[in-house]
Amino acid sequence: SAPVKPARLGLCAACHGETGMAQIPAAPHLAGQKADYLLEAMKQYRDGRRNVPLMRAAVGPMSDADLAELARWYSAQSPQQGRP
Amino acid sequence: SAPVKPARLGLCAACHGETGMAQIPAAPHLAGQKADYLLEAMKQYRDGRRNVPLMRAAVGPMSDADLAELARWYSAQSPQQGRP
Numbered sequence: 001s002a003p004v005k006p007a008r009l010g011l012c013a014a015c016h017g018e019t020g021m022a023q024i025p026a027a028p029h030l031a032g033q034k035a036d037y038l039l040e041a042m043k044q045y046r047d048g049r050r051n052v053p054l055m056r057a058a059v060g061p062m063s064d065a066d067l068a069e070l071a072r073w074y075s076a077q078s079p080q081q082g083r084p
Numbered sequence: 085s086a087p088v089k090p091a092r093l094g095l096c097a098a099c100h101g102e103t104g105m106a107q108i109p110a111a112p113h114l115a116g117q118k119a120d121y122l123l124e125a126m127k128q129y130r131d132g133r134r135n136v137p138l139m140r141a142a143v144g145p146m147s148d149a150d151l152a153e154l155a156r157w158y159s160a161q162s163p164q165q166g167r168p
């Protein structure tokens with residue numbers, strides 16, 4: 001079943017898009033990426049193992065449940081061929 | 085034009101696949117990801133800003149030119165719908 005739209009999606013979508021096709025040059029596409037990988041990456045940004053201040057600020061306040069919801073959402077999206 | 089197959093591709097392909105569709109659970113898909121993002125991520129693994137020992141060992145010996153070649157290669161691949 002399709003995942004519920006995450007409550008925290010708006011902040012992420014500003015750069016990564018609602019469907020995981022990035023809106024800005026520095027942001028990666030997330031559509032169809034593995035959920036486990038996305039969750040682990042967000043945890044690494046949150047705790048500083050990935051030392052990227054913008055991402056740490058974005059996910060710092062989020063709970064494990066928030067991150068899991070976002071990982072499921074973006075993983076369930078389909079990569080678009082006409083990528084930006 | 086299609087990029088030349090990178091000399092260093094074999095090591096990466098063991099986990100990420102030759103076409104960027106990951107072969108193992110912990111590895112992300114790379115097919116169609118932005119080249120700039122892939123290059124920056126590899127540099128972060130190489131210098132430790134992304135603190136992942138396996139990736140640091142893998143890209144540590146690589147030159148900027150090696151990394152750029154790999155980024156171009158994986159970015160030029162198409163994500164597959166039937167993802168592993």
